Amino acid sequence: MRWLRWLLPGLFGLLALGGWEWVVRAKAIPPYILPGPVLVARTLVRDWDSLSVSLAVTLQITFAALAVAAALGLLLAVLFSQSRLLELSLFPYAVVLQVTPIIAVAPLIIIWVEDVRVALLICAWIVAFFPILSNTTLGLNSTDRNLEDLFRLYGASRWQKLWRLRLPTALPYFLAGLRISGGLSLIGAIAAEFVAGTGGAASGLAYRILEAGFQLQIPRMFAALVLISASGILIYLALSLLSHLLLRRWHDSERS
Amino acid sequence: MSLVSLQGVTRRFPRGALALEGLDLDIEPGEFLAVLGPSGCGKSTMLRLIAGLDAPDAGTIAAPGLARQIGFVFQEPTLMPWASALCNVALPLELAGTPRRAAEAQAAAMLARVELQGFEHSYPRALSGGMRMRVSIARALVTRPRLLLMDEPFAALDEITRFRLNNDLLALWRELRCTVVFVTHSVFESVYLAERIAVMRARPGRVVAQHLVPAAERADPEFRTSAGYAAHCRAVSHSLSLAMERA
Numbered sequence: 431m432r433w434l435r436w437l438l439p440g441l442f443g444l445l446a447l448g449g450w451e452w453v454v455r456a457k458a459i460p461p462y463i464l465p466g467p468v469l470v471a472r473t474l475v476r477d478w479d480s481l482s483v484s485l486a487v488t489l490q491i492t493f494a495a496l497a498v499a500a501a502l503g504l505l506l507a508v509l510f511s512q513s514r515l516l517e518l519s520l521f522p523y524a525v526v527l528q529v530t531p532i533i534a535v536a537p538l539i540i541i542w543v544e545d546v547r548v549a550l551l552i553c554a555w556i557v558a559f560f561p562i563l564s565n566t567t568l569g570l571n572s573t574d575r576n577l578e579d580l581f582r583l584y585g586a587s588r589w590q591k592l593w594r595l596r597l598p599t600a601l602p603y604f605l606a607g608l609r610i611s612g613g614l615s616l617i618g619a620i621a622a623e624f625v626a627g628t629g630g631a632a633s634g635l636a637y638r639i640l641e642a643g644f645q646l647q648i649p650r651m652f653a654a655l656v657l658i659s660a661s662g663i664l665i666y667l668a669l670s671l672l673s674h675l676l677l678r679r680w681h682d683s684e685r686s
Numbered sequence: 687m688s689l690v691s692l693q694g695v696t697r698r699f700p701r702g703a704l705a706l707e708g709l710d711l712d713i714e715p716g717e718f719l720a721v722l723g724p725s726g727c728g729k730s731t732m733l734r735l736i737a738g739l740d741a742p743d744a745g746t747i748a749a750p751g752l753a754r755q756i757g758f759v760f761q762e763p764t765l766m767p768w769a770s771a772l773c774n775v776a777l778p779l780e781l782a783g784t785p786r787r788a789a790e791a792q793a794a795a796m797l798a799r800v801e802l803q804g805f806e807h808s809y810p811r812a813l814s815g816g817m818r819m820r821v822s823i824a825r826a827l828v829t830r831p832r833l834l835l836m837d838e839p840f841a842a843l844d845e846i847t848r849f850r851l852n853n854d855l856l857a858l859w860r861e862l863r864c865t866v867v868f869v870t871h872s873v874f875e876s877v878y879l880a881e882r883i884a885v886m887r888a889r890p891g892r893v894v895a896q897h898l899v900p901a902a903e904r905a906d907p908e909f910r911t912s913a914g915y916a917a918h919c920r921a922v923s924h925s926l927s928l929a930m931e932r933a
């Protein structure tokens with residue numbers, strides 16, 4: 431049954447692509463309205479030199495934002511777990527950060543922060559940060575009550591309890607948050623790039639899409655889109671693999 | 687002198703029932719004491735009080751010289767799922783500052799004592815319910831406590847496993863000579879295991895009857911099928927139904 435999980439979506443994808451190509455050819459739709467997948471693939475190969483540079487720029491921002499979100503989210507969650515007072519005072523602001531649409535605040539951030547790449551990183555970080563913080567906070571508070579009693583019985587210090595009980599309990603929650611944030615940091619990076627719209631050599635995939643739109647190079651636009659989707663899927667798969675490797679020996683979600 | 691002496695112990699939970707009121711109980715050094723009572727009569731509350739995990743609202747719990755040398759076995763095995771059997775058993779020693787090597791050596795020896803050699807590096811998920819409970823018992827005993835508190839440890843196990851663990855527990859108790867307080871709501875288990883049975887009633891929880899099982903009878907290898915065993919069970923059942931009527 432395992433291979434079905436790959437074969438079925440694969441077959442479906444091929445069928446959809448075939449149908450798309452067939453419609454485009456049968457109805458003779460011009461490429462500036464809807465290019466067929468074959469043309470998109472050709473454009474991707476032809477423009478690979480410039481597109482790959484942009485891809486690298488976008489991915490750099492994505493990964494930096496994800497790393498900062500993971501580190502800060504984890505750190506803040508640990509601080510919250512140590513001080514209820516701190517959690518009560520700060521957590522609402524994390525929620526505010528989360529519910530404010532990034533598109534609405536990105537222009538401000540881009541004005542305030544001089545270095546565009548730092549501004550983009552901050553925007554992507556804002557989007558990616560919350561799932562890690564909230565998941566890890568939940569995980570740190572989900573310890574087994576009997577295990578808590580056991581640690582108390584043996585006079586465990588606060589540090590021992592954090593390190594040997596709360597952090598391991600929170601690990602699956604943190605990894606689940608990380609998986610969500612991986613995709614979100616890519617979305618955040620792209621959204622911020624759209625707002626920034628910077629030109630030049632060091633611009634990301636969103637700028638390539640804008641540029642292709644202005645020049646009516648729709649196949650190139652699609653090629654950039656394909657790269658974004660593929661990156662999102664790869665990030666998700668990589669983080670799933672990481673989660674699998676860390677949890678497979680003990681966690682119930684990994685029971686085969 | 688008693689190892690632990692509870693006098694007039696009362697515990698009232700906020701917004702809740704009066705779990706214990708005026709409970710008196712002495713725990714003698716080296717004895718195997720069973721505490722029997724209906725669900726909700728405050729048995730777990732009493733164990734937590736003895737272990738110092740909770741404080742009474744009134745009354746005193748005196749444990750001169752015990753110095754918190756206590757092991758605790760919960761109803762569920764309560765193992766850390768992310769750690770191997772060996773790491774789980776070594777935990778109490780490591781929390782007390784024993785270097786890892788020494789802690790693991792002692793943990794391995796204790797695992798062998800509960801017949802789990804070869805499973806040191808298994809994760810709890812890969813062990814059966816009975817084996818997990820053995821790990822839990824090994825963890826409680828690894829610090830060589832003077833008092834072992836057990837809260838319905840075998841309630842969730844099948845009868846065959848339960849019988850085996852009953853025998854193994856008795857053997858361990860005879861070998862290590864620690865004091866055991868064993869909470870159960872099985873009359874048969876309490877008579878088989880304990881030298882002394884304290885029967886509790888509920889709302890408010892307190893000890894209402896005590897029952898002794900003489901050592902001479904317990905020494906009989908056929909005790910479980912003897913007429914004496916049946917007579918003790920009948921007597922304890924009777925106390926228990928009286929305790930439940932009064933509630």
Ligand SMILES: Nc1ncnc2c1ncn2[C@@H]1O[C@H](COP(=O)(O)OP(=O)(O)OP(=O)(O)O)[C@@H](O)[C@H]1O
Nearest residue numbers: 699700702703705724725726727728729730731732
């Ligand atoms: N943390 C708590 N807060 C409020 N009420 C509690 C709490 N713990 C126990 N109680 C109440 O105290 C009473 C005694 O509970 P306890 O768990 O000690 O009973 P028990 O004899 O161990 O029962 P069981 O055999 O079902 O395990 C119950 O009525 C229970 O509802």
Ligand SMILES: [Mg+2]
Nearest residue numbers: 729730731837
């Ligand atoms: Mg109980």
